[in-house]
Amino acid sequence: xxxxxxxxxxxxxxxxxxxxxxxxxxxxxxxxxxxxxxxxxxxxxxxxxxxxxxxxxxxxxxxxxxxxxxxxxxxxxxxxxxxxxxxxxxxxxxxxxxxxxxxxxxxxxxxx
Numbered sequence: 001x002x003x004x005x006x007x008x009x010x011x012x013x014x015x016x017x018x019x020x021x022x023x024x025x026x027x028x029x030x031x032x033x034x035x036x037x038x039x040x041x042x043x044x045x046x047x048x049x050x051x052x053x054x055x056x057x058x059x060x061x062x063x064x065x066x067x068x069x070x071x072x073x074x075x076x077x078x079x080x081x082x083x084x085x086x087x088x089x090x091x092x093x094x095x096x097x098x099x100x101x102x103x104x105x106x107x108x109x110x111x112x
C-alpha cells in the first residue's frame with residue numbers, strides 16, 4: 001500500500017499540463033493519420049492512438065484529483081477498443097477478400 005502512495009506522489013511530480021500537452025500531441029498525430037492516410041490498417045492504428053490519448057489524459061486527471069472513477073472508465077474504454085479492433089480487422093479481411101486491396105478509396109466499388 002505504501003508503494004502505491006509513493007507511485008502516486010511520483011506521478012504528481014510531473015505537472016498536469018505536461019500530460020495535457022502529450023495527450024494533445026498524440027491525439028493530433030492520430031487525427032492526422034485518420035484524415036490523411038488511405039490505408040485501412042494505418043487508419044485503425046490512428047484511431048487506437050486517439051483512444052489511448054484520451055485514456056492517458058483520463059488517468060492523469062484521475063490521479064491528480066484522487067478520483068478512481070476515471071480509471072474504471074478507462075478500463076471499460078479499453079475493453080470496447082479491443083472489441084472494436086476485432087470487428088475492424090474482421091471487416092478488413094472481408095474487404096480484402098472481395099476487392100483485393102485495403103485502400104480506402106477503392107471502397108466506392110461497394111456501392112449499390
